[in-house]
Each structure stands twice: as structure tokens, then as C-alpha cells.
Amino acid sequence: AEVPIAERAQRIAKVKRRLLSRAEEIAALLHRECGKPIEEAALAEVLPNADLIDYWTVSIEELLDESPVDLDPIAYPGKAGRIRREPRGVVALITPWNYPVAIPLRTIVPALLAGNAVVFKPSEVTPRSGALVASLFDGLLPDGVLAVAQGGGDVGAALIDAGVDLVVFTGSVATGKKIAVACAERLVPTSLELGGKDSAIVLGDCDLERAARGVVWGAFTNAGQNCASIERVYVEQAIADRFIERVVALTRQLRAGVDVGAMTTAQQAEIVRRQLAAAVADGAELLAGGAPEPGALAFPPTVLKVEREDTPLLREETFGPVLPVLVVKDAEEAIARTNASRFALTTSLWTRGYERAHALARRLRSGVVTINNHGFTGALPGAPWTGTGDSGSGITSSPHALAELTRPRFYLEDRSRAKGELWWYPYTPTLRTIAFAMARVRGGAGWSGRVGALVELVAAFARRLLGR
Structure with a gap:
């Protein structure tokens, strides 16, 4: 915080070139450590972060600039007030394994620019990616301003006990709730970005080809290991048969290991397997894919037609390459079913009726709503990424993220010469x-x-x- 803002921005701007110059190295590491296709690693975890660094280093001085508070000169003569955004202090950042470069940088960059110190605990599943992220800042920061704490959940718990000033966590609902309780006992503020059960609502007037292609990508990118993955599709009855037929055809065209990578952990693959088996046992119709042999991480992209929602595949986060499709009567039913979930991160609407889409969007609980696209806005540094319910209420990206990473301090100056x-x-x-x-x-x-x-x-x- 002692380093002037302009100098902070100048130093951290150098991370962009380091990131881009190591693009192939980063993509190769993510392929080895997470199973991502090389192209997906570069497009999701390298290039968007160059934009992220540009956005924050260019805008941070203006965003942190103090703002005046208007005071009535008759009621408060001789007085002037200003609000300044002050750093929280030490930020504990705990991140998952699914985007182990992109997710940390979305907090590290603005947190450092705002004057905080960061203790970064990457997932124990992707320690090399975490170390690489920290190495991008080597020699650019004062000693101790960015530290890496490798390890499992015990390390995260120790960070909270250490007396940090803010905890930023991205991960599961169960772990997020434990962190929320631990921080509440210590009155430490938290920013929690948790699970998702995102839906795509496909209306009868959509561009069917675009909708089908967009839904397939939104469901299977990163092997479905994305809090914004499409895990429910509600398609209007009028176009359901044609839409499902096209989705199935496109899914069968996906190439294992090229278009869709392997799952990252055996534990997650087993969760997906159990949910899929339960849905089929409950009457779901398997249209493409299916579970691999036990222990395999190469999980085929899978499409099912589902009628019942009282199954874990529709109620719990899946975090894998499985796409349930449900036929609904109309948009009203789709909105009601979408909002019935305890998760509310993102929803996509697929339609040519933009005015109607905006009216429907206002009725959704989701923190992010996209029209004729899905999921990619987490890579937009100027757009807030947030949710409600069991998806958490933390905010990353956009000026709104500074509400998490800073605190407002009010300064009043009184030049009145009155005695009282x-x-x-x-x-x-x-x-x-x-x-x-x-x-x-x-x-x-x-x-x-x-x-x-x-x-x-x-x-x-x-x-x-x-x-x-």
C-alpha cells in the first residue's frame, strides 16, 4: 500500500508480457496437470488474462480515486468530506483446480493494485499451476506482498486462523459454508464463489443451429468442469425434437482428447458417474455417450433426455460432461424450473426476440444472464461475475469487485472558525x-x-x- 498506485500499475503491467511469452508453456502445463486440450488452455487461461491485466492496470487509478461527499453548507459550514478506497490488508485467496491460472489472476491482479498483500493457496490438485501463477510476479513486488501456501484443506484453515483481513474462496458449496462459518466467528469478511447448476432456456424462435452449437460448447468445455457449465437445458416443445437431434449429432462429432479433455480427478469422475447412473435408473433416456469404465478419466460427452427433476443430476452440481435436456411447454415453465434451483450463477436464453429475452432475464435469479451465448463472460474483466443462493455472492471482475477487495474510509475536514x-x-x-x-x-x-x-x-x- 506504500507504493504509489501508478507505480503498482506500471509494475504489474509487466505480467502481461510474461504471461503471453509463456503461453505455450502454460497451455502444456494445464494439459498435463488438468487434462485440458491445448487450444482450450490457451483460449481460456492465457489470452483473457492479458485483457484482465490491461483492464486493471489502465483503470485502477481512476477506480481508486477519492470521491467528494456533498455537505449542506448551511447545516455544516466549513466542512468538506471525501471517501477513499483503502486496501483490506492481507487477502487469503483459496482457488480450485478447474481453471488454476485464470481464476487466481482475477483476484490477485486487482487485489495487489488496490494495495493489498495476498496469500495464495492453489488447489493441491494443481500445485504446479499455482507456482507458475506466482512466478509471473517474480521481482515485481516488495518482499512478502504475494506469498504461495501449497497444501490441502488444512492449509486453508490455517490461513483463516492466521488473522487475515479477507478470504476470497472459489470452490464447492460444502467447503464454502465451512469457510463462511469460520470467518463469521472471527468477523473476517468473505467473498465466496461457489457451485452452479446453470440452465440454458431454448425458445421456439431461436436460431436452432446456433443454439445447439452454443449449448454443446457450454456443456462440454473443460469437460464440464466449470461452475458455469450448462447442466440443464429447458427447450420449448415446439422445437424440442429438432433441437435434441442436432445436439446429439454435434455431441457425437466431438473428439476425445482433442475437443473434450479428460476429467481432472478420479473423485469428480465418480460423482458424475453416480449421478448419471441414478438418472438412468430413474428413467432418463441416454442419447449419446455414457459412463466409461470405472476409474477412467476420459468421460465421453453425454446427452440425456430427462423428465424427472427429483434426481441428483438435476438437483446437485455435476461438474462433468453430462447434459440433461428437458422439454417444457413454454418459457414460463422454463423460468419457473430454472429459478427453483438453489443455485443461481448464470443462465442463457436462446431466442431471436431480444425484447422478450430482456423481460425474461429480469425474472431470473441468476447473477449473470446471457442471450444467445453462454458462460464466457467470466473472462470479461469489466463484467461482474457473481451469483446468488448456493452459488455464493462473491464478485470477481469489474469495478464492483473492489467492494470486496477494499473498504471505504470517510475523511472529514473542518475549517470552521466557530468555537463550537x-x-x-x-x-x-x-x-x-x-x-x-x-x-x-x-x-x-x-x-x-x-x-x-x-x-x-x-x-x-x-x-x-x-x-x-
């Missing part, structure tokens, strides 16, 4: 007269009552100036 203030001691009958007369003048009485109160005020002010 109207409201200071002594409390007297004259002061009481002034208080109630002011209430009438400011709207507590009719016109004639205000005039009388104004006359009363003038006389009372004169007495108060004499110390009465």
Missing part, C-alpha cells in the same frame, strides 16, 4: 426549540407552519449564539 457546533453541549430549551422548528421548516408542517417555524428559528439561533 450547534449540536454541542450545553443542551438547553433554546436548542430544543431549534430542533423542532427545523423539523417543521423541513417539511413537518404546512406552509403557514413553516413560515412560523422559520421566524422562531431566527430568534432561537440568535439566543444560541449568545450561549443560551
Whole structure:
């Protein structure tokens, strides 16, 4: 925080070139450590972060600039007020394994620019990616301003116990709730971005080809291991057969290991397997894909037609390459079903009727709504990424993220030469007269009552100036 903002921005701007110059190295590491296709690693975790660094280093001075507070010169003579955004202090950043470069940088960059120190705990599943992220800042920061704490959940718990000033967590709902409780006991603020059960609402007037292609990408990018993955599709009955047929055809065209990578952990693959088996047992119709052999991480992109929602595949976060499709009567039913979930991160609407889409969007609980696209806005540094319910209420990206990473401090400067203030001691009958007369003048009485109160005020002010 002692380093001037302009100098912070100048130093951190250098991270962009380091990031881009190491693009192939980063993509190769993510392919090895997470199973991502090389192209997906570069497009999702390298290039958007160059935009992120540009956005924050260019805009941070203006975003942190102090703002004046208007004060009534009659009620508060000689006084001026300003609000400054101050750094929280030490930020504990705990991130998951699914986007182990992109997700940390979305907090590290603005947190450092705002004047905070960051203790970064990457997932124990992707330690090399976490170390690489930290290495991008080597030699650019004062000692100790960015530290890496490798390890499992015990390390995250120790960070909270260490007396940090803010915890930023992205991960599961279960872990997020534990962190929220631990931080509440210590009165430490939190920013929690948790699970998702995102839906795509496909309306009868959509561009069917674009909708099908967009839904397939939104469901299977990163092997579905994305809090914004499409995990529910509600398609209007009028186009359901044609839409499902096209989705299935496009899904079958996806190439294992090229278009869709392997899942990252055996534990997550087993969760997906169990949810899929339960849905099929409950009557879901398997249209493409299916579970691989036990223990395999190469999970085929899978499409099902589902009628019942009382199954874990529709109620819990799946975090894998499985796409349930449900046929609905109309948009009203789709909105109601979408909002019935306890998750509310993102929703996409697919339609040519933009005015109608905006009206429907206002009725959704989701923190992000996209029209004729899905999921990619997490990469937009100027757009807030946030949700409600079990998706958490943390905010990353956009100026709104600074509400998490900074705190407002109000400064009042008083240049009045008066010996005292109207409201200071002594409390007297004259002061009481002034208080109630002011209430009438400011709207507590009719016109004639205000005039009388104004006359009363003038006389009372004169007495108060004499110390009465």
C-alpha cells in the first residue's frame, strides 16, 4: 500500500508480457496437470488474462480515486468530506483446480493494485499451476506482498486462523459454508464463489443451429468442469425434437482428447458417474455417450433426455460432461424450473426476440444472464461475475469487485472558525426549540407552519449564539 498506485500499475503491467511469452508453456502445463486440450488452455487461461491485466492496470487509478461527499453548507459550514478506497490488508485467496491460472489472476491482479498483500493457496490438485501463477510476479513486488501456501484443506484453515483481513474462496458449496462459518466467528469478511447448476432456456424462435452449437460448447468445455457449465437445458416443445437431434449429432462429432479433455480427478469422475447412473435408473433416456469404465478419466460427452427433476443430476452440481435436456411447454415453465434451483450463477436464453429475452432475464435469479451465448463472460474483466443462493455472492471482475477487495474510509475536514457546533453541549430549551422548528421548516408542517417555524428559528439561533 506504500507504493504509489501508478507505480503498482506500471509494475504489474509487466505480467502481461510474461504471461503471453509463456503461453505455450502454460497451455502444456494445464494439459498435463488438468487434462485440458491445448487450444482450450490457451483460449481460456492465457489470452483473457492479458485483457484482465490491461483492464486493471489502465483503470485502477481512476477506480481508486477519492470521491467528494456533498455537505449542506448551511447545516455544516466549513466542512468538506471525501471517501477513499483503502486496501483490506492481507487477502487469503483459496482457488480450485478447474481453471488454476485464470481464476487466481482475477483476484490477485486487482487485489495487489488496490494495495493489498495476498496469500495464495492453489488447489493441491494443481500445485504446479499455482507456482507458475506466482512466478509471473517474480521481482515485481516488495518482499512478502504475494506469498504461495501449497497444501490441502488444512492449509486453508490455517490461513483463516492466521488473522487475515479477507478470504476470497472459489470452490464447492460444502467447503464454502465451512469457510463462511469460520470467518463469521472471527468477523473476517468473505467473498465466496461457489457451485452452479446453470440452465440454458431454448425458445421456439431461436436460431436452432446456433443454439445447439452454443449449448454443446457450454456443456462440454473443460469437460464440464466449470461452475458455469450448462447442466440443464429447458427447450420449448415446439422445437424440442429438432433441437435434441442436432445436439446429439454435434455431441457425437466431438473428439476425445482433442475437443473434450479428460476429467481432472478420479473423485469428480465418480460423482458424475453416480449421478448419471441414478438418472438412468430413474428413467432418463441416454442419447449419446455414457459412463466409461470405472476409474477412467476420459468421460465421453453425454446427452440425456430427462423428465424427472427429483434426481441428483438435476438437483446437485455435476461438474462433468453430462447434459440433461428437458422439454417444457413454454418459457414460463422454463423460468419457473430454472429459478427453483438453489443455485443461481448464470443462465442463457436462446431466442431471436431480444425484447422478450430482456423481460425474461429480469425474472431470473441468476447473477449473470446471457442471450444467445453462454458462460464466457467470466473472462470479461469489466463484467461482474457473481451469483446468488448456493452459488455464493462473491464478485470477481469489474469495478464492483473492489467492494470486496477494499473498504471505504470517510475523511472529514473542518475549517470552521466557530468555537463550537450547534449540536454541542450545553443542551438547553433554546436548542430544543431549534430542533423542532427545523423539523417543521423541513417539511413537518404546512406552509403557514413553516413560515412560523422559520421566524422562531431566527430568534432561537440568535439566543444560541449568545450561549443560551
